Amino acid sequence: LDMQGQIISVNRFGARQLGLSVEELQGCSIFNFAHPEDISNCNQFFQICRNHPEQVHKLESRIICRNGNIIWARETARLVKDENNRPHLLLVCEDITETRRLSEKIAYQASHDELTGLVNRRQFDIHIQNLVLEAQANDSYHVLCYLDLDQFKIVNDTCGHLAGDELLRQLGEVLRQQVRRMDILARLGGDEFGILMSYCSLEQAIITGEKLRNAVCDFQFAWENRSFNIGVSIGIAPINRACGNAVDVLKEADAACYAAKEKGRNRVHIFSPDDEELTLRQGEMQWVEKIRMGIEQDRFQLFGQLIVPIAANRGGLHFETLIRYRDDQGKVIPPGAFLPAAERYNMASPLDRWVISRLFQYLAGTPSFLDRLEMCSVNLSGLSLSDQSMLGFIDEQFQKWQIPTNKICFEITETAAISNLSYARQFIDSLRQKGCSFSLDDFGSGLSSFAYLKNLPVDYLKIDGLFVKDILDDRVDLTMVKAINEVAHVMGKKTIAEFVENQNIFDLLQTLGVNYAQGYGIAKPVPLREL
Template structure:
């Protein structure tokens, strides 16, 4: 027989486990998971214990450490160990690797005997077969001859018999409480009390109220039989019947008793299961009265026991109001209708109300219960989704806002502007659009660094948001460009409101790291009304008005005038069209390269410190761990290197994106061909969806690949998630064809749009690159850290590498490495550089 020690912090679970193991023939000692647990383990080892069970959750770190240390000592090595834990990775590595050890996740207590059997088998100790429980019979007869006869007859059939020679002795045995009987056989004629009277007395006692009883008599008198049956006896037996008939009648009573015991055990098992389920469960009848509620439901709803709910209408006690707390009558309550109709309902999100009056966001499932083909009620399973709701709200916020300034981002602002233009077409109201561009922001960025520029933008964002009215919408469009949508503004109020926004930019000086900078901004303003052509046209006019404000001397407002400024919009468009076409014809574009580094390849020692020597060491390590490099396109414009965000929108407007992307391919291909057969490396190149849909671009890329300019696996085309999604069906054939030639694809800005992740499985991509805004705020954003960890795990599950761009400090780099990302790039590792300043740009 096996001795088992059960160490469990939950008293309820401890008792359930002990009962289940005792029923299967184990010798069990159950103790709390406190400081005395180690002493109990010592005692059980001395007594020859076979196994120990430890419920790991809820145990203090000190007790966990003490148990882990004791279980790894030599005299405990042969002991089988079962650890019940929802997080196997939380176990000390040495303990998890210990011989004869299993870690299991417990969902129902009934799983424990199977786990124990498995771990004992693992340790070479087969568990015992479960014993067959013998029924216990209370035999009462004043005749020694009859007692002896029936006792022997019952014992020969495997019954355990307690024989009493008078009713008083039988009552004393029952009331002592030491024994629990399964059957009672009572002689009718006994001195002092008849068997019927004893039967009535036993029926009145709680311990024997449901005990199957038989009256045994030698008389066939009708009054004796009637008295016996009226007293509550199940059977009336006669002493002159054959032994076989007596045994058959007893066995019939025994089967009834065993059936009752099985039903009782099933009810207990179901009660344990209900109380072990993490979700709340309650049942109602067709009218909506609560019939039961498990412990999780009581805990979630804040009730001490079932009495607060059972018999009450669920509508009145659980869901009497909507999400805003407004009372909802039963006739208008969706769940009440489902109870009455016996409907099945899945994943229904609503609000339950706790006993303390606080709302609880829940997701519930309703399942009707049937008996004899008739619906008798409904079982409701519900779970607390408060945290999930918070997570979804945070995701939605991330989707709509700029990470740095916490204002709306361009995508959401354009959506709001579109909605406002549509609204105004059905109204006589007027609104306005402001386009704000900081003056000389590039000077601050170049002289004080990106950190100073980011601090300024964040400060401006806070001021603009504080100045806006509740009905206004403020956004950061890109770089140092902002926009404000002013709702319900007439001609007289436009300039006054615009001036308040210009004034806050000119109000005070910006100080960073002891340096002081003047800050101002130019504002372009345009009225919106029912005649506004489109959101895009409104944005173009506001942009042109802002440029006119700059031309007029900066730090001022220019209101767009349809009669005189329309030419400025056309000139703006024409200017960009000419500049881009001229740059393509005269090689006015240049390429720069930035290393992409394998994060696991960076030694831990170079990720510490912050002095110049450590920075140089990190750069050397990054060079050694380089995976490839990203190619950046720049426009040489009047002595200034313009980044893509300054001209790509204009290139898209004039359908020049395929031409720009083809220029990049030709230039890289020419450099590789010039370098000769020894040139190798991996090149990440941004590409627009429009280019992959352009026959000329695709033909040029296929030609370069077939002629060996790009070896298989050397060219990575980066597609923005927002660019790919709308044209996915048209793009897939081209992507698969290019992938067959060795071209690799990377999904860029992953996490910005939160597109359905299952869509990734059908794409020929080899990696995802995180959204830069998410990476830049990661070191100070716990939610972002959780989000990146989750996205990384999902990407790895689909065999995709994860790349982090825009890494600008050691803290973020260390965090990214700890989160399991594969590659990184950014100023902390390498700055974009011209080919002439990179001696091995073609060798990585």
């Protein structure tokens, strides 16, 4: 390029990428192909190259091809001089479109609910924290709404989960149409939604709450010649300088929502610290007592889900330990109902201790089961990973029940591990020296997975099921699974694919060389005695 950005020469590959010939490109301005939003950055880039001719400079920007396609390019530039000592700019472009798409997809999946496309619970919590800080900094006023659908269970029970999922998708769109563009709408889990209304008075929030309630009531859900009406209970909590932290605000909105249900459902309730109903029972808080009593009274039950080798013949028994809660009526409650409360209210570590002690007790008391056991995975929460006394407890349990350490694999999540990387590594090293294995769960869900992997001495990578379940139809997911598997093998780690739902996925994973498979297509979770 000359110093004004005119193209002097270009190779044939570069011209072909843009959809033009070499001759057509010569004499054109490079800025003719820059994306309008990137032109300012490109001008600055040229200026920096002119001001610092001795350095190599890099920029990532979008290029518009002749056919209108947009590609992302990593541009590397440096000033050079021709035989007449005239300065020119040598520009080398690398097509990074696929890399950008992968990064954007991973970032989107990390912050959005897969079913509805709305913001997910994790990202919503971050937005709450930011608004709380903003309110305390500038004395602004915001509102949090907590929505819980009424009669959703009827649809799920009578028409199945596919109908329930479709209802949630449609209602997500109904809610989206009732809020301002600046408001943040999220699916918090199950049939619960949250809305953050920034710079909104309580009076305006009540009006919006009633609009939301009416919109849901007016919505009719049709499924296979059946029609359903749904209601919604809404709890509203203010966010201002006087409010507590983000957890407190969420608890208050949740408690107000619970009060709306208690008062007859399908209504809006405003949180008040003087409200006796709210102080008696506050949403997830009810699970804190249930979890505590469940641990004391052995209300929990251990389940297991098989993990099978993909290529080799089946060896010994290999499974992941899971937990269920049995209520007063004997009904088995899945972990999604109580684990979020356990994490939020610091009950996860006591729950992990119960699982470890009862599992080891079962293994010691069932020698035939232990004899055919090759590997048993046990989940450790982020709270347990940072619990300074957990290592001592695990050592005590090994000594008490005399369980072979080489048959136990501890599963930790990527998020928990990187939140306290130095202690996580110390924790892992300590137990691996005693013979235990470690597995990194949901690998690929974080944005810096590969960067941290070198610092975590784990034996297995469990490839996030969000990538696995669609590998037959989604090339990006297939590429992710392939990349994770190859990097893991280069680093000497074995891979386990989650969410293996059918034989076709299993066969493709075998082709890719993934080591193990787990999912409903292999086996559903069952009580340990049934494994």
